[in-house]
Amino acid sequence: MPNLTRLKELFHERALKFGDFTLASGRKAKYYLDGKQVTLHAEGLRLVSLGFWELLEEFDFDAIGGMSIGADPIVGGMLTVAAEANRDVVGFMIRKESKGHGTNKYVEGPVKPGMKVVIVEDVVTTGGSALLAVDRIQDFGCEVIAVAGIVDRLEGGAAAFAERNLPHRTLLTIRDFGIEPPTE
Structure with a gap:
């Protein structure tokens, strides 16, 4: 596994913010993890991509993708790692809304x-974005064999994936940052 200690440091330095936030799930939170501050950083994307490659080695997959914009850099990084490993893997991006012209499709690639x-x-909170991508x-006609996240906030995402029989893997959880998830 790549240096997860360094990945945590990058999240602390670049992505972890404290205050009052509304998350994509609609939930209120006292902290926010802006994963793009890490995945759009050369060292951060490298660590994430290598980590995901190892995390997912138990699965046989043809393609990797997710909801645009959060997944886009991860997909690019993973394709580079796949090429270095001589694996024929393709990437795809999923739009939140169809583009409204041309083919009107949600899946690109x-x-x-x-x-x-x-x-x-x-970042996985309730799993809603990833489940929309699923x-x-x-x-579109593909078989989803796993869902992977960099950081799990431990706020229901894993249970939502389990309910759909989707294996879920993450590199880190919010506890790795010394933060306890809210209890409900």
Whole structure:
């Protein structure tokens, strides 16, 4: 596994903010993890991509993708790692809304129906964004074999994935930053 200590440091330095925030799930939070501050940083993306490659080595997949914009840099990094490992893997991006012109499709990239795919995400809270990506790529005709996140906030995402029989892997959890998830 790559240097997870260094990855935690990068999240502390670049991505972890304290205050009053509204998350994509609609929940209120006292901290925010802006994963793009790490995945759009050369060292951060390298650590994430190498970490995901090892985290997902138990799975046989043809493609990797997720909800645009959060997954986009991760997909690019993973494709580079796949090329270095001589693995023929393609990437895809899923739009929140169809583009409204041309083909009006939600899924972009060379992915094809029937492929086994992994959905990636930077930060997992309730799993809603990743599950929307799962629904869209399944509607496209692919088989989702796993969901991977960089950091799990431990606020229901893992349970939501388990409910759908989707294996879920993460590099870190919010406890790795000394933060306890809220109890409900």
